[in-house]
Amino acid sequence: MRGRLTGGMLSGSVVLVALGIGLGSAEAQNTLPWAETAVELRDRALADNIAYEIVEGLTLFGPRLAGTDADHRAAAWGAERMRGLGFENVRIEEFPLLVWTRGEERGEIVSPYPQPLVVTMLGGSPATPLEGVEAEAVLFETWQELLDAPEGSLTGRIAVVLQPTPRTQTGSGYGSVSQIRFQGPAEAEARGAVAFLMRSLGTHDRRSANTGSTRMGVGIPSFAMSPPDAEQLVRVARHGPVRLRLVGLPPDPVQGHTQNVIGELVGRERPDEVIVIGGHIDSWDVSPGALDDAAGIGITTAAAKLIAELPVRPRRTIRVVWWGAEEVSQPEGGLAGARHYAETQDELGQIPDHVIASESDFGAGLIFSLNLPPGMADTELAREAMRILAPLGIHFDSAPALSGGPDVIPLVRLGVPAFRLNQDGTDYFDYHHTPDDTIERIDPARLDQNVAAWAALLWLIADSDIDFRR
Amino acid sequence: MRGRLTGGMLSGSVVLVALGIGLGSAEAQNTLPWAETAVELRDRALADNIAYEIVEGLTLFGPRLAGTDADHRAAAWGAERMRGLGFENVRIEEFPLLVWTRGEERGEIVSPYPQPLVVTMLGGSPATPLEGVEAEAVLFETWQELLDAPEGSLTGRIAVVLQPTPRTQTGSGYGSVSQIRFQGPAEAEARGAVAFLMRSLGTHDRRSANTGSTRMGVGIPSFAMSPPDAEQLVRVARHGPVRLRLVGLPPDPVQGHTQNVIGELVGRERPDEVIVIGGHIDSWDVSPGALDDAAGIGITTAAAKLIAELPVRPRRTIRVVWWGAEEVSQPEGGLAGARHYAETQDELGQIPDHVIASESDFGAGLIFSLNLPPGMADTELAREAMRILAPLGIHFDSAPALSGGPDVIPLVRLGVPAFRLNQDGTDYFDYHHTPDDTIERIDPARLDQNVAAWAALLWLIADSDIDFRR
Numbered sequence: 001m002r003g004r005l006t007g008g009m010l011s012g013s014v015v016l017v018a019l020g021i022g023l024g025s026a027e028a029q030n031t032l033p034w035a036e037t038a039v040e041l042r043d044r045a046l047a048d049n050i051a052y053e054i055v056e057g058l059t060l061f062g063p064r065l066a067g068t069d070a071d072h073r074a075a076a077w078g079a080e081r082m083r084g085l086g087f088e089n090v091r092i093e094e095f096p097l098l099v100w101t102r103g104e105e106r107g108e109i110v111s112p113y114p115q116p117l118v119v120t121m122l123g124g125s126p127a128t129p130l131e132g133v134e135a136e137a138v139l140f141e142t143w144q145e146l147l148d149a150p151e152g153s154l155t156g157r158i159a160v161v162l163q164p165t166p167r168t169q170t171g172s173g174y175g176s177v178s179q180i181r182f183q184g185p186a187e188a189e190a191r192g193a194v195a196f197l198m199r200s201l202g203t204h205d206r207r208s209a210n211t212g213s214t215r216m217g218v219g220i221p222s223f224a225m226s227p228p229d230a231e232q233l234v235r236v237a238r239h240g241p242v243r244l245r246l247v248g249l250p251p252d253p254v255q256g257h258t259q260n261v262i263g264e265l266v267g268r269e270r271p272d273e274v275i276v277i278g279g280h281i282d283s284w285d286v287s288p289g290a291l292d293d294a295a296g297i298g299i300t301t302a303a304a305k306l307i308a309e310l311p312v313r314p315r316r317t318i319r320v321v322w323w324g325a326e327e328v329s330q331p332e333g334g335l336a337g338a339r340h341y342a343e344t345q346d347e348l349g350q351i352p353d354h355v356i357a358s359e360s361d362f363g364a365g366l367i368f369s370l371n372l373p374p375g376m377a378d379t380e381l382a383r384e385a386m387r388i389l390a391p392l393g394i395h396f397d398s399a400p401a402l403s404g405g406p407d408v409i410p411l412v413r414l415g416v417p418a419f420r421l422n423q424d425g426t427d428y429f430d431y432h433h434t435p436d437d438t439i440e441r442i443d444p445a446r447l448d449q450n451v452a453a454w455a456a457l458l459w460l461i462a463d464s465d466i467d468f469r470r
Numbered sequence: 471m472r473g474r475l476t477g478g479m480l481s482g483s484v485v486l487v488a489l490g491i492g493l494g495s496a497e498a499q500n501t502l503p504w505a506e507t508a509v510e511l512r513d514r515a516l517a518d519n520i521a522y523e524i525v526e527g528l529t530l531f532g533p534r535l536a537g538t539d540a541d542h543r544a545a546a547w548g549a550e551r552m553r554g555l556g557f558e559n560v561r562i563e564e565f566p567l568l569v570w571t572r573g574e575e576r577g578e579i580v581s582p583y584p585q586p587l588v589v590t591m592l593g594g595s596p597a598t599p600l601e602g603v604e605a606e607a608v609l610f611e612t613w614q615e616l617l618d619a620p621e622g623s624l625t626g627r628i629a630v631v632l633q634p635t636p637r638t639q640t641g642s643g644y645g646s647v648s649q650i651r652f653q654g655p656a657e658a659e660a661r662g663a664v665a666f667l668m669r670s671l672g673t674h675d676r677r678s679a680n681t682g683s684t685r686m687g688v689g690i691p692s693f694a695m696s697p698p699d700a701e702q703l704v705r706v707a708r709h710g711p712v713r714l715r716l717v718g719l720p721p722d723p724v725q726g727h728t729q730n731v732i733g734e735l736v737g738r739e740r741p742d743e744v745i746v747i748g749g750h751i752d753s754w755d756v757s758p759g760a761l762d763d764a765a766g767i768g769i770t771t772a773a774a775k776l777i778a779e780l781p782v783r784p785r786r787t788i789r790v791v792w793w794g795a796e797e798v799s800q801p802e803g804g805l806a807g808a809r810h811y812a813e814t815q816d817e818l819g820q821i822p823d824h825v826i827a828s829e830s831d832f833g834a835g836l837i838f839s840l841n842l843p844p845g846m847a848d849t850e851l852a853r854e855a856m857r858i859l860a861p862l863g864i865h866f867d868s869a870p871a872l873s874g875g876p877d878v879i880p881l882v883r884l885g886v887p888a889f890r891l892n893q894d895g896t897d898y899f900d901y902h903h904t905p906d907d908t909i910e911r912i913d914p915a916r917l918d919q920n921v922a923a924w925a926a927l928l929w930l931i932a933d934s935d936i937d938f939r940r
Contacts, residue, residue, distance in 0.1 A: 060705060062585020070585065115532020115540065115758070118905060206676060207757070207905035228908040232758070235530060287677070288585070288702070435588060435677035438698045 032384045034463040038456040039388055041306050045452035050085075051302035052444045055295055057081065058281070059288035059439050066282040066325035066336075067099035067256040074281055078261040078297075078322050085301070086308035087263030087320065095340040097325055099256040100124050100216075102285055103249035107197070107223060110134060110243040113236045118226040119197070120209035120286070121248040122181060124216040124329050125223070132247035133158065133195040133221060139237055143180045146187060155192030158244050159184075162230050167203040171362060171425045174432075177201055185214050185222040195246050196222040199230035201429070208434040211284050213329040221248050258282065260337045261322035265308050267462065269315040274350075275462050276319050276357040276416075277304070277454070280326035280337070280407055287437040291428065295442060295450075296360035296405075297322050303454035307462070314462035316355060323407040326361070335406060342410035354416040356461060356468045359405025360450065363432075364442045365424035367394050367453045371401035373417035373468045381466055388456045392449055397422065417468035419461075421453050502854045504933040508926040509858055511776050515922035520555075521772035522914045525765055527551065528751070529758035529909050536752040536795035536806075537569035537726040544751055548731040548767075548792050555771070556778035557733030557790065565810040567795055569726040570594050570686075572755055573719035577667070577693060580604060580713040583706045588696040589667070590679035590756065591718040592651060594686040594799050595693070602717035603628065603665040603691060609707055613650045616657060625662030628714050629654075632700050637673040641832060641895045644902075647671055655684050655692040665716050666692040669700035674900040681754050682903045683799040691718050728752065730807045731792040735778050737932065739785040744820075745932050746789050746827040746886075747774070747924070750796035750807070750877055757907035761898065765912060765920075766830035766875075767792050773924035777932070784932035786825060793877040796831070805876060812880035824886040826931060826938045829875025830920065833902075834912045835894035837864050837923045841871035843887035843938045851936055858926045862919055867892065887938035889931075891923050 058064075061074040075092055082090045100123055107119035138157045140146040146161055161180050166173030178201060185196040200210035201224070209224045223246055225233070236242060261281060267273060279296025283289020304320050307313075324337035333339070345351055356373065370389060376382055377398050386396045403409060404418025412418050431437045528534075531544040545562055552560045570593055577589035608627045610616040616631055631650050636643030648671060655666040670680035677696045684692050693716055695703070706712060731751060737743060749766025753759020774790050777783075794807035803809070815821055826843065840859060846852055847868050856866045873879060874888025882888050901907045 056705065059702075060583050060709070062579070062583060062702075109532070113530050113532060205910045207678070207908065208676075228906075228910050231910070232529075232532075232908070235526065239530070436698075438677065438702070440675045440698050440701070 032380060032460065035384050035388065035460060037310065037463070038459045041455040041459050042388055042392070042452040044306055045303070045455045046448050048302065048306065048448065048451065049444060050305055051298035051447045051451045052442070054081065054298035054301055055290060055442060056439060058294040058297060059290050062288050063285045064281060064283045064289060065101065065285040066258040066328050067097045071258055071282055075259045075261050078281060082261065082263035082301070082320070085305045088266050090263040093260045093262060093340070094257050095259065095336065097256050097258045097336055098253045098330055100253045100328060101250060103127065103251060105248040107225065107244065107246045109233070109236055110245050112240040112242070117229045118207045118209055119223045119246065120211045121250060122185070122214040122222040122224060123211055123327070124213050125185070125221050125248060125250065126219060127249050128195070128221045128247055130249065132245045134243065134245040135194050137242040137244045143177065146184070149191050151190065152192050154188060157193055158195045158197055158246065159188035159191070159193040160233070161198045162234065164199060164227070165201050165203050165429055167426060167429070169424055169426050170422065171428065174201060174429050181212050181214055181224070183215065185218040185220055189218055189220045193220055195220050197244065197246065198224050200224045200226055202227060202432065202434065204430040206436065208436060210433040211286055212433045213327060213334065216329050216331050221246065223248060258324040258337065260324045260341055263320050265304055265313055265318040267316040268313040270465070271317050272353050273316040273355050274319050274353050275316055275355050275458065276321060276408065276411065277359070277458065278321035278323055278407070279360050280323040282325055282327050284327055284433050286435045288439070289437055290439045291363040291431055291437050291441055292433070293326070293361045295364040295447065299360045299447060299450040299454055302451045303458050306455045307459055314459060315465065316462045318458060318462050326407055335409060338407040338410045342414055346414060351414045351416065354411060356417045356419055357404050357408040357411045358419045358421070359407045360454070361405045361407070362423045362425050363428040364447050364450065365426065365428065366446050366449050367392065367421045368424050369395050369397040369422045371397050371399055371420040371422065373419065374400035375470060376468065381460060381464065385457055385460055389453055392453055394453060421457065423450070502850060502930065505854050505858065505930060507780065507933070508929045511925040511929050512858055512862070512922040514776055515773070515925045516918050518772065518776065518918065518921065519914060520775055521768035521917045521921045522912070524551065524768035524771055525760060525912060526909060528764040528767060529760050532758050533755045534751060534753045534759060535571065535755040536728040536798050537567045538571070541728055541752055545729045545731050548751060552731070552733035552790070555775045558736050560733040563730045563732060563810065564727050565729065565806065567726050567728045567806055568723045568800055570723045570798060571720060573597065573721060575718040577695065577714065577716045579703070579706055580715050582710040582712070587699045588677045588679055589693045589716065590681045591720060592655070592684040592692040592694060593681055593754070593797070594683050595655070595691050595718060595720065596689060597719050598665070598691045598717055600719065602715045604713065604715040605664050607712040607714045613647065616654070619661050621660065622662050624658060627663055628665045628667055628716065629658035629661070629663040630703070631668045632704065634669060634697070635671050635673050635899055637896060637899070639894055639896050640892065641898065644671060644899050651682050651684055651694070653685065655688040655690055659688055659690045663690060665690050667714065667716065668694050670694045670697055672697060672899050672902065672904065676906065678904040678906060680903040681756055683797060683804060686799050686801050691716065693718060728794040728807065730794045730811055733790050735774060735783055735788040737786040738783040740935070741787050742823050743786040743825050744789050744823050745786055745825050745928065746791060746878065746881065747829070747928065748791035748793055748877065749830050750793040752795055752797050754797055754903050756905045758909070759907055760909045761833040761901055761907050761911055762903070763796070763831045765834040765917065769830045769917060769920040769924055772921045773928050776925045777929055784929060785935065786932045788928060788932050796877055805879060808877040808880045812884055816884060821884045821886065824881060826887045826889055827874050827878040827881045828889045828891070829877045830924070831875045831877070832893045832895050833898040834917050834920065835896065835898065836916050836919050837862065837891045838894050839865050839867040839892045841867050841869055841890040841892065843889065844870035845940060846938065851930060851934065855927055855930055859923055862923055864923060891927065893920065
């Protein structure tokens with residue numbers, strides 16, 4: 001039998017047990033001749049634990065802010081680890097980076113009820129003076145209210161945006177408010193504000209403030225506060241005008257470098273045709289980035305490693321990229337590692353050789369759906385993929401994949417097709433960009449379900465000659 | 471019907487709804503003539519919200535470390551609030567205090583995997599040098615292992631105790647490890663250690679380190695780290711000897727003062743006979759202390775306020791004490807406010823007038839059991855109390871109450887009887903002494919169940935002439 005598992009409602013271990021029973025008696029009715037190998041890969045992934053080992057190895061380095069020593073050390077380890085796992089053409093592609101690092105930071109309500117606030121600076125923010133910025137706060141319940149405020153209306157004030165982050169499975173809630181962090185400081189500055197403070201982009205209620213990058217080059221210092229601190233600020237404000245003091249002393253950004261780490265399984269028949277998968281190696285400076293994104297690196301690398309252990313390589317080349325500098329923004333934009341790779345490949349004329357691309361960068365929740373490129377819904381590949389993935393609790397989402405994760409955006413812009421294995425991110429923004437993004441948040445059994453889906457789908461695509469650009 | 475509610479398994483609102491139905495049709499069969507008023511108080515408490523208002527008011531002041539401005543402000547507000555609620559003889563009893571305050575603090579693994587650690591200093595710890603203490607760590611899985619280490623064996627090292635805190639309903643798990651925090655630094659110093667680092671006394675897995683007082687006068691700086699940091703330390707230590715650096719720069723303690731805030735409902739027949747209840751006004755410096763112990767103040771003050779609203783006072787006097795300086799230790803010991811009160815009362819010869827005493831200082835979970843003083847199990851009071859409390863999900867615990875909460879220990883030592891309304895503390899040590907002890911952790915409906923139990927029992931005792939010393 002092949003029952004459908006509604007994965008999101010089951011614990012990881014229940015999924016494993018259910019699969020152990022369900023798959024053992026599965027009768028394969030594959031119509032693509034190479035699909036039986038995908039089934040084997042799926043089932044082997046559920047009994048493997050290499051993804052968790054990679055996550056543990058990578059998080060041992062602690063926070064891996066792009067351009068820092070820990071980032072470089074982790075990259076060197078990653079290259080060595082890839083070689084050990086059987087990858088070919090393993091290389092570290094360095095590129096320059098303007099490196100922003102955090103300094104001392106603190107916040108407080110000065111009046112009417114003096115007390116400290118748990119705040120963190122947004123990545124890329126300029127520093128305050130040594131003694132901080134002290135000013136009256138103007139509270140906006142929503143982002144739109146700030147946008148509606150007239151020019152000059154915030155002169156000499158601290159703009160505070162209190163809008164909470166909706167909890168959703170797909171991350172659409174985060175998407176609906178993420179511009180507050182990226183555009184908020186610039187919009188506040190345009191209205192005369194001397195500093196910007198926002199409720200963290202997070203769905204939790206812990207005393208942790210979520211960091212994350214804001215647009216570089218804005219002139220006012222920018223902070224996020226924990227959700228309970230935002231609520232306290234609202235309560236305090238009922239008793240009179242609020243004065244705040246914010247201190248944030250990051251050193252001036254310095255010119256440095258970071259890297260992408262790349263390894264391949266060279267295709268046996270069509271080695272020039274490349275499938276690009278991976279996760280990003282850098283993390284924010286406040287945590288070891290277990291969910292964001294050691295998990296994605298572990299999942300995709302483990303999936304390729306299972307294929308590396310097969311007696312034959314697939315027809316096409318699988319390229320695993322541990323992307324550098326996904327988190328931090330640069331004066332010219334974000335995704336520095338992904339841009340560097342896409343530009344390099346473009347200069348070499350190799351973009352047309354990129355068959356398809358996807359990244360795992362949404363934590364370690366169970367995969368619940370698959371998107372394929374436009375026009376792929378009614379194909380034998382889609383049907384075969386779903387025969388193999390459905391027992392993992394995955395359904396087919398008929399919407400075409402227009403993106404495949406942040407680090408493949410530059411490739412997609414150059415015309416490379418993408419697929420998505422969508423993870424359940426209901427809890428993702430409880431930990432994202434906070435000190436709590438640690439290995440404790442990862443359920444090894446759920447990680448295995450991810451690896452199983454990636455390995456199976458990866459094989460189906462890599463051992464085929466399907467053109468996703470049609 | 472009077473069904474028994476297994477409160478711990480129900481959400482607060484379910485309890486309220488169940489009680490709303492159950493109590494409306496309750497047939498009172500009271501054998502103590504004044505018990506019907508206790509039933510009324512119980513039911514009115516469930517419809518009241520004054521406890522939550524007090525918690526909100528007190529936590530507005532933010533952290534209330536004993537001897538700080540916020541502590542003094544909160545006390546002044548408390549006295550005013552008590553007067554507003556109808557209390558008599560409201561007064562602030564000041565007493566001197568050596569005030570320890572936190573300075574800059576941080577920790578890091580220096581090798582083999584350099585990374586920051588989330589640490590906090592234990593209250594009362596001496597400072598490190600400006601550059602911190604850097605030394606090799608000696609890891610002890612349990613407290614007993616440290617005690618078993620020979621003299622001199624830790625010379626020049628940092629002693630690290632990794633023992634976790636068991637999760638229990640009554641707090642016995644915390645009790646089983648709390649001496650690590652209080653005695654650990656002294657025991658480590660006696661074996662030559664230059665610093666002390668422990669896994670937080672906490673049942674959570676957040677990146678929060680739990681503070682709390684250690685013995686004052688020990689010569690080595692002492693820290694706690696978050697539970698995930700303790701786990702990371704263990705993983706890192708598998709790769710070689712661990713060097714740590716710990717920085718903690720509290721200023722030298724200064725002579726200051728703090729206070730107990732006291733209000734009374736003077737008894738109509740036996741005004742000299744006093745029942746003492748309350749919670750403590752001070753909190754640790756890392757949070758607004760909603761659970762520890764604004765909740766206890768809210769619960770006991772609200773219970774007395776409901777009695778204050780009755781047309782008559784009870785026979786005996788009810789004295790509500792907002793205890794000062796429960797958290798911090800002094801060179802001569804802890805519980806400075808409770809000791810000051812007990813000594814003052816003793817000097818006045820008024821200890822024999824203290825009928826009974828109890829404190830609410832274990833958060834805001836549902837009350838699940840009652841302990842009365844020795845010899846009270848087979849009495850009409852116990853039976854009457856249980857007729858009234860059982861529908862709240864409370865059972866009678868036949869073990870005699872030998873204590874009534876930390877701040878009544880000095881009274882109990884002088885022979886004052888105590889009772890306990892035991893709260894479910896299963897989650898209490900997830901938040902205790904961490905930045906996360908905020909009002910978000912409090913369920914108003916559970917708070918109301920507490921007030922209902924306190925108000926009913928308080929009336930039964932205060933309107934009686936029962937001698938608990940027999």
